[in-house]
């Protein structure tokens with residue numbers, strides 16, 4: 102595993118938070134995913150060795166929790182809330198607009214590698230529905246027009262990088 | 264009847280211009296003074312105050328907080344843990360989010376008062392994975408508090424030490440269920456544990472006695488320690504004390520969070536007067552009062568019966584607008600106050616589609632341990648999805664009910680009830696839409712599946 106020194110430091114710190122090493126499985130997986138982008142077989146084995154577990158103990162966690170992924174995603178992660186309060190305020194149309202803007206489908210990396218659009222369940226911001234997370238940032242009241250604005254911003258940031 | 268005023272105890276500083284989430288701001292507003300006073304008292308006195316306050320848990324079940332604390336096994340010789348439930352995953356609920364992001368020190372003060380009262384030396388805040396910013400804010404706030412000797416080693420110069428750590432979930436709703444949460448905190452799949460024997464108060468985290476409380480509940484503890492249990496019990500109504508934050512979402516003019524004394528505001532006042540009523544040209548159709556797991560109510564319904572008020576029984580005859588928003592009244596009319604998430608649907612909503620949306624959530628979130636829940640939630644999803652996509656059959660309403668009836672009461676955890684109640688209540692209350700389902704029954708709505 103080729104992890105950044107900062108990640109390794111945070112990993113060692115996280116393990117001290119628990120009387121039982123196994124408790125650090127989720128924190129370690131988060132730290133590795135933030136660093137590398139996804140959880141590879143190698144990462145599973147590395148975490149298992151680090152916490153003195155069998156790889157299956159880590160694997161079963163990775164495969165259960167929706168936030169852990171086994172494959173890389175697009176450069177930006179667009180998570181649209183699918184649940185009732187957002188849906189009745191237009192969340193499905195919002196999601197379709199993101200798919201259209203990036204020529205992609207839910208759960209896939211867009212052809213330019215720029216985004217992955219996904220449906221997620223209630224993000225606990227139902228009063229400002231429909232809501233969307235772009236990476237770690239929450240966007241509120243994202244109707245189709247606002248989805249277009251967010252998409253335009255992502256595209257112009259991508260163009261500026263090139 | 265005039266509309267009551269909000270009573271903002273927990274949300275006193277939420278959205279207040281200039282109020283920031285750092286320690287300096289909290290201290291400037293009198294922060295940690297209550298904790299200092301509480302630390303000068305005997306721990307047992309604080310537990311007594313919480314018992315006297317009548318505080319009921321704000322996470323969903325409404326269980327009396329003081330009773331929960333008194334069930335903790337204190338003779339086991341094992342450490343006692345506090346686990347703060349910051350999973351906030353019940354659809355329709357969005358109150359803990361604001362406490363965590365805007366007033367984290369209020370929560371930490373509540374945590375420290377609770378820990379000291381219960382001789383807890385280690386607390387974990389289990390925060391849902393989708394609050395990355397919230398987790399960073401809490402970590403910073405804990406570091407500030409620790410540097411100021413408000414948690415960590417030898418708190419406030421006493422010989423009492425207590426650490427608080429933040430633990431992030433990873434997108435699974437079942438981690439909100441307290442024993443699933445504990446399994447998750449132990450680094451495993453969040454498979455809920457069976458009770459008995461695994462009551463957290465006896466066999467919780469690492470098989471040690473454990474208190475699990477919701478974020479809002481612990482903030483109330485701070486205010487109880489401040490004003491005393493007796494004074495707190497005068498807020499709200501008997502048996503339903505204190506304030507509660509209602510999270511209103513969906514089809515109203517002014518959705519948002521509103522903090523009221525429990526039982527001092529009715530559905531009609533909250534939805535019509537406070538939230539501005541239905542959207543232009545629309546009428547209310549249905550409301551789910553306590554998060555998506557609570558049974559749906561039909562706008563226009565009447566409820567009649569006898570209820571206990573103090574020592575006497577009195578007759579009640581309520582239109583839905585008249586129902587006071589407290590735990591007991593909502594239970595009386597066949598639903599629940601749950602997590603305080605009020606989801607409002609107007610006449611643009613097709614109820615089969617709405618249920619299909621809810622069923623998709625539960626099918627996705629069942630942990631899969633119990634056959635009735637794993638299979639049943641999936642079947643209910645498939646039936647409602649099929650109906651919406653043109654394959655509705657006359658018997659679907661009855662079929663849905665029969666599947667739902669075979670889940671509730673036959674599972675390890677209350678998710679079984681949570682996933683069957685929506686189906687049972689939607690079919691019971693909007694039967695005509697389920698028996699003669701047609702896609703075009705409503706107009707102007709947006710897709711829900």
Ligand SMILES: Cc1cc2nc3c(=O)[nH]c(=O)nc-3n(C[C@H](O)[C@H](O)[C@H](O)COP(=O)(O)O)c2cc1C
Nearest residue numbers: 320321322348350351352439440441476477480677
């Ligand atoms: C399926 C399910 C999901 C739950 N989700 C949450 C949640 O997200 N947040 C929460 O505080 N309680 C949740 N609960 C309730 C907890 O199990 C527990 O009762 C609560 O955290 C206790 O705290 P309180 O007594 O302060 O309310 C959930 C319960 C069930 C059955």
Ligand code: SF4
Nearest residue numbers: 630632633636674676
């Ligand atoms: S009721 Fe459902 S969520 Fe709860 S333990 Fe059983 S399968 Fe899991």
Ligand code: FES
Nearest residue numbers: 182187224226227
């Ligand atoms: S339903 Fe979308 S944030 Fe709750």
